[in-house]
Amino acid sequence: MQPDNWSAAPADRASGEGFERFLDRVVTAEQMRAIEGSLFEAGMPVAALMEKVAGRIAAWVVDRFPRQHYPRVAVVGGPGHNGGDGLVVARELFALGYSVQVCSPASRPKPLTADHLRYGEYLGIQTFQRIGDLAPCDLLIDGLFGFGLERPVEGAMADVVAAINALDCPVVSIDLPSGLHTDTGAALGAAVRAAHTLCLGLWKQAFCQDEALTYSGQSHLIGFDIPAQAVAAVLESAPAVRRTTPATVRAKLPLPRQPDTHKYRVGQLLLVAGSRPYAGATLLSALGARASGVGMLTLAVPESLRLMVLAQMPEALVVGCPETDQGAIARFPDDLDLGRYGAIACGPGLSRHAMAPVQAVLDSSAPLLLDADGLNLLAELGCGDTLPSRAAPTVLTPHRGEFERLFPGQLAAQGTAGAAAQAAAGQTGAVVLLKGACTAIAHPQGHLWYVPESTPALARGGSGDVLTGLIGGLLAQKIAGAENPLAMALDAALVGAWWHGQAARAAAADRTELGVDGFHLAQYLNPVLAQVLA
CATH class of the missing domain: 3.40.50.10260 (YjeF N-terminal domain)
Incomplete structure (x- = not known):
């Protein structure tokens, strides 16, 4: 492999x-x-x-x-x-x-x-x-x-x-x-x-x-x-500019676990995803979260998707939410306490009709990862006005189109993806992961990392959803008991992006660059990590 x-x-x-x-x-x-x-x-x-x-x-x-x-x-x-x-x-x-x-x-x-x-x-x-x-x-x-x-x-x-x-x-x-x-x-x-x-x-x-x-x-x-x-x-x-390496990943993984640990000590993730038109994004992001090893996974989905998701992810808690006429999450149930989770990942497949749940997770005290439609809705709210006031760490994972909507003109003005990500991180106080063939990950204090090892096999719908779940699960684990939550958020982004890229490369070696769909990409995550640790 x-x-x-x-x-x-x-x-x-x-x-x-x-x-x-x-x-x-x-x-x-x-x-x-x-x-x-x-x-x-x-x-x-x-x-x-x-x-x-x-x-x-x-x-x-x-x-x-x-x-x-x-x-x-x-x-x-x-x-x-x-x-x-x-x-x-x-x-x-x-x-x-x-x-x-x-x-x-x-x-x-x-x-x-x-x-x-x-x-x-x-x-x-x-x-x-x-x-x-x-x-x-x-x-x-x-x-x-x-x-x-x-x-x-x-x-x-x-x-x-x-x-x-x-x-x-x-x-x-x-x-x-x-x-x-x-x-x-x-x-x-x-x-x-x-x-x-x-x-x-x-x-x-x-x-x-x-x-x-x-x-x-x-x-x-x-x-x-x-x-x-x-x-x-x-x-x-x-200012430190670095490439992510296998040694980096080993040092930043949430391993080894304590012998006497239990599921509530190794991270609780709330994954907010899906709508009737984009139901598959829910499952792909959940597969990424599953591979991360997070202790407890809760999925917030439109009520119409709840039974389908539960059948595919029996180990997860699946919360059905009231939905709009377009099949998007209209709001969270009243008894869903966002503050209880170690991290929230929000965005895959939400559609543009899910502003209320995005606003709710932004207002929460939990560490937050935003991707896909979570980012598109954030762009409507104005990330420069919204994110700096968050007390908990925020991770943004845009591709270049989403980045341009969030930070118009920054890519052209800064000249490189890394410089643009650094500027965006400084502006928002968030960890910014700018996806590309060479992914750039910037910390608000100016640190910049690159993940240059990738494959064109990732140029396929659904691969980003897997990454969202993977980084979200790592974020929930890294934040648990962390003295420096923002540094842990950067670690989760680094590990997740590198791990995701290596899984895609291994899958492409076995299945060619045409054969790496989101489902099979998720199946390669844990075998690749076992090779890294060996």
């Missing part, structure tokens, strides 16, 4: 003591320049660093693309040090018996890159200036441009990129696919479409942007022994 690219980032095992705490950090181009600059100021020769980096890349290539299957390698080297990295890789692969050829399209490479080019020619590596002169190859290594590119790729270099993309062989990009902006992940004119990208040292922000996924292929972190103090000097005073 585990996909081939289950671990998108092999750990930087060769890094010094203390560096491990930075393995999940995400950096901008400016921050990476500062880190590398401090190494050079401390005495690390640029040439020595280039040799180390290229040696790690060559070792990765040999392991993933062995010579007996990929004997012919082409390297495209640009004018800068990214091109120099590629030329050293070419030399190392040539020494290992690969048939290597180099394309160096730049007329004036940097001195160190020019030295490597000249030495490769001395060794007998065929070198061309025009990419069209390369012989057929089994693998191409893209070293045209690295991180920090800011100008559009145009003219002759755009032609080189187009020729790379037209090749019928795997492409491995060094640090970033040539032509991508390091921070936004946007293509600057033309950009290479890689099968694999080897991110060097620390994760660049581009690897957490939806826009980059078309170009980056499978992403891998390649370490080169950055001293922890060099990273700390740049990052420890900066």
Whole structure:
């Protein structure tokens, strides 16, 4: 059930003591320049660093693309040090018996890159200036441009990129696919479409942007022994931006449970969902909540759905609510005490006719997750006026369309999903989970996390309903006895989003990207977690 690219980032095992705490950090181009600059100021020769980096890349290539299957390698080297990295890789692969050829399209490479080019020619590596002169190859290594590119790729270099993309062989990009902006992940004119990208040292922000996924292929972190103090000097005073990892999830799961616990100690969730037109959303969100392990699950549904839901979820308490003429929940029964629940999740399948229950959960003292029509109705109320006054934590889980309704113009104004989520969290005091191929999760105090491991299989109705129930159940468990409820709300969102994505990837590996409907997605949640814990 585990996909081939289950671990998108092999750990930087060769890094010094203390560096491990930075393995999940995400950096901008400016921050990476500062880190590398401090190494050079401390005495690390640029040439020595280039040799180390290229040696790690060559070792990765040999392991993933062995010579007996990929004997012919082409390297495209640009004018800068990214091109120099590629030329050293070419030399190392040539020494290992690969048939290597180099394309160096730049007329004036940097001195160190020019030295490597000249030495490769001395060794007998065929070198061309025009990419069209390369012989057929089994693998191409893209070293045209690295991180920090800011100008559009145009003219002759755009032609080189187009020729790379037209090749019928795997492409491995060094640090970033040539032509991508390091921070936004946007293509600057033309950009290479890689099968694999080897991110060097620390994760660049581009690897957490939806826009980059078309170009980056499978992403891998390649370490080169950055001293922890060099990273700390740049990052420890900066707002933390991180990628969610299996280690993060293990640390934040509501496990292990106390041996003497019982169902009322491990979370009580009220799930408010469904309407006659959207009855299935109730069941899918309930399946997500079931998988979370929450101790007690109560479902508030329109009365007309109560018996159907009870038949499918016999372990849950199902409360039938008075309903509108359109089959939506009109109000909660008088004896339903919202304050008794550890958390409330509200929204899947409600329809736009359920304003009264949404207003009621917003007025409650319980930690609250809003999704789907809960968010659409919140947009009508005005989230900037409604949410800051809530004493309990709130989690919002919009996709981009819902986010735009809640926070008009923020995505365009902020430039990236992460920055937009941070702005929204600061405005509302809520944890904001902005769904996408790379999900961004922002805390009101400025912390930002990305969940970049996902699959197009999730582009299907119902998958978000499963996520709502899963995070809601985790929220109820994490809040129980918590000293910092808002931090626990962030933990629930992080764990739920990562867990949900990994289940989808495992399901897609078994069933293809066409076969992951909401019901089967929920069935993969617990087996995937068992693998993570093992």
